[in-house]
Amino acid sequence: MADFRFSIDLPVTSRWENVDLLRTSVQSCFTAVFQDVDGCHAIAMVTGELLENAVKYGAWTLTPGSFRLRVEGGERGATITVENPIVPDDPNVAALIGTLRWIGGFANASDAYRAKLLEIASAPRGGSASGLGLVRVAYEGNCTLDAELGERAVRVKAVLRL
Amino acid sequence: MRLALELVVPHEWERIDLIREAVGRCAMAVFADEEAKDALSMVCSELLENAMKYGSPGADVTLSIGEDADGLVVTVSNAVDEASRHVSELRERIEWLRGCADPAEAYTQALAKIYAQGNVDESGLGIVRIAYEGGCRIECDTSQPRRVIVHARRPRPAAAGARA
Numbered sequence: 001m002a003d004f005r006f007s008i009d010l011p012v013t014s015r016w017e018n019v020d021l022l023r024t025s026v027q028s029c030f031t032a033v034f035q036d037v038d039g040c041h042a043i044a045m046v047t048g049e050l051l052e053n054a055v056k057y058g059a060w061t062l063t064p065g066s067f068r069l070r071v072e073g074g075e076r077g078a079t080i081t082v083e084n085p086i087v088p089d090d091p092n093v094a095a096l097i098g099t100l101r102w103i104g105g106f107a108n109a110s111d112a113y114r115a116k117l118l119e120i121a122s123a124p125r126g127g128s129a130s131g132l133g134l135v136r137v138a139y140e141g142n143c144t145l146d147a148e149l150g151e152r153a154v155r156v157k158a159v160l161r162l
Numbered sequence: 163m164r165l166a167l168e169l170v171v172p173h174e175w176e177r178i179d180l181i182r183e184a185v186g187r188c189a190m191a192v193f194a195d196e197e198a199k200d201a202l203s204m205v206c207s208e209l210l211e212n213a214m215k216y217g218s219p220g221a222d223v224t225l226s227i228g229e230d231a232d233g234l235v236v237t238v239s240n241a242v243d244e245a246s247r248h249v250s251e252l253r254e255r256i257e258w259l260r261g262c263a264d265p266a267e268a269y270t271q272a273l274a275k276i277y278a279q280g281n282v283d284e285s286g287l288g289i290v291r292i293a294y295e296g297g298c299r300i301e302c303d304t305s306q307p308r309r310v311i312v313h314a315r316r317p318r319p320a321a322a323g324a325r326a
Contacts, residue, residue, distance in 0.1 A: 003170065003222075004170050004171060004172060004222065005168075005169075005170050006167075006168065006169040006170070007166070007167070007168045008166075008167050008188065009164075009165065009166040009167070010165045010166075010167070010188060010191065010192055011164070011165060011192060012191050012192060013191075013192075013194065015194075018190075018191040021187040021188075021190050021191040022187065022188070022191050024183075024184075024187055025183070025184045025185075025187035025188045025191070026184075028180045028181070028183045028184035028187070029167075029169060029180075029181070029184045031180050032169065032171055032177045032180035032181045032184065033169055033170065033171050033177075
C-alpha cells in the first residue's frame, strides 16, 4: 500500500484572515490525501486554535511580520507546529507554559476540559484569556502538547493521534 | 523564509478539487495575492489532471510546491505505463512551446488548433495554459524508468509581509 501523506511548511503573516485560510487549507489537504472526515475536522480545529494563539499572543508590535506553520500528516496522526516571535520575559509565554503544565496535571485531557469549563463558567465575564483553546486541542483534538522556547520565538507542537 | 508543501495522494480524480482549494488558500495566506493564488491553483490542477489522465492507475501521485533561487517550483510526479505515449508527447509539447516566440503566441496557436480539429481532450492545452496563464517555464524529467516528473517554475510573488 502506498504511503499517502502530506506536509506543509509555510511562512505566514500575522493576519486574522490567515487563520481561516490555513485551517481550511489543512483540512482540504487532509481530506484530499486520506478522505477521513473525523480526522480532517480534528486537524483543522487544532491548526485553527494554534494559529489563533500565534496571531493573538505573538510579539507583533516589536517584531511585525511572519510566523511559521508546519503540518505533517500520515494515516495514524499528524504533527502541527506553530512558531511565533516573543519578547524577553513575555507574559504570554509564561501563561502558555502555565496552561500546558495545568493540563499536564490532570490524569487525562477529558478531566482538564471539564475543569476548564467549570473555571470559565464561574469566572467573572470579560476576564483575561481562558486558555480553553489549548485544552480543546488536548481533549477534542486528542493531542499531546509541547512548547519549545527559543530566545526570540516559541514553538508550540501538537501531536495528534488518529 | 521559504514555503514547502508536499502531498502524496491516490490516483483519483476527485482529489484534484480539494488540492486546488488547499493550494489556493495557502497561496493567499503566504502572498495575499489573488493573481498568485489563481496561478498556483491552476498550475497544480492542470498538472494533477495530466497525472490522473495519463498516469498508471493505482499508483500514487506526488505534488510538491517549493522554492529555489529562481522562484516557485510546482512539481508533479507520477508513474506511467511502459507503453504510454504520454511521455514522448509531453516532451514534444514542451519543445514546441519553447519554439514559440512567447506563451501568448503558443496559446493562440493551441486554441486555433482546437477550433479547427474540434478536440479539446488531447489538445495539450493544459501545458500551454500553465505557460501562458500561469507564467511558468515547464521542464520534464523522464530520467527514472516509468515515471514522469514535471516542474513548472514561476517568479516568486512578493510575500504579503514584504508589501505591508
